[in-house]
Amino acid sequence: MATPTPFSVVLFARFSACTVAVLVLTWALHFKTSFIPQSPSQEDLIYAVLHPLLMVIGFILISGEAILVHRWLPGSRNFKKLVHLCLQGVALACGIFGIWTKFHGQDGVVANFYSLHSWMGLICVILFGAQWVIGFMSFWHKGEVRATRHKVLPWHVFLGLYIYGLAVVTAETGLLEKLTLLQTKGSVLKRCPESTIVNGLGLCLALLGSFVIVAAITSKSNILYSDTKYSSSH
Secondary structure, X not given: OOOOOOHHHHHHHHHHHHHHHHHHHHHHHHOHHHHOOOOOOHHHHHHHHHHHHHHHHHHHHHHHXXXXXXXXXXXXXXXXHHXXXXXXXXXXXXXXXXXXXXXXXXXXXXXXXXXXXXXXXXXXXXXXXXXXXXXXXXXXXXOOOHHHHHHHHHHHHHHHHHHHHHHHHHHHHHHHHHHHHHHHHOXXXXXXXXXXXXXXXXXXXXXXXXXXXXXXHHHHHHHHHHHHHHHHOO
16 A cells, blocks of 8 residues: 655645745736736736636646645545635636636737747646546546546546646746746846746646656655555455
8 A cells, every 4th residue: 555645745745836926926916017918908017916826726737636635635425526626626727727827918919929938828728627637527427337437537637737837837837938038028137026026936836846846746656546445345
């Protein structure tokens, strides 16, 4: 049987998530001038600020919490799966709306898809949506037999962690793209509070991703072991 992950890993993940939330809120709300689009419209500014908030807090942090549900939440396995599904659904909605905020501009849809970050973000949300639908059909559809769920579970776990890691990497490319653009234009100095906050946000996202994945791997290993044991006894 796999050794349980120390509870400290979950605490480190929570601490990293809180730090990420504080940093992205500070960046988006205190340094709003860095998000002013080409058009001076107040509505466009709101959507520009909403994008990092929705994608980091709504998409990455909530989906990370959904991954950790099986590690800390008490109750039956069906209850944990329900909470996991609901949290992932909220994260998916935030991701879709976050992508939509980039479409809601005077430059149009095509103008917002010119970089690696934009394409990775779109692919990540599409994969996340497909994973959510497949997970719902596999683990909640009563017509599925236990043998089918048992075969799907390892792939569900692998793809879930892969997509989560892809989301973190996509956010990192977005931070790098934004900060490089601001520094190139001379809007932000290389050594200033805003640069420090953005770089710190990137580091904390990397830490958060590693803590969530480490906690999830051991937790999922225990689930796979219990599923195998239960199937072999019935």
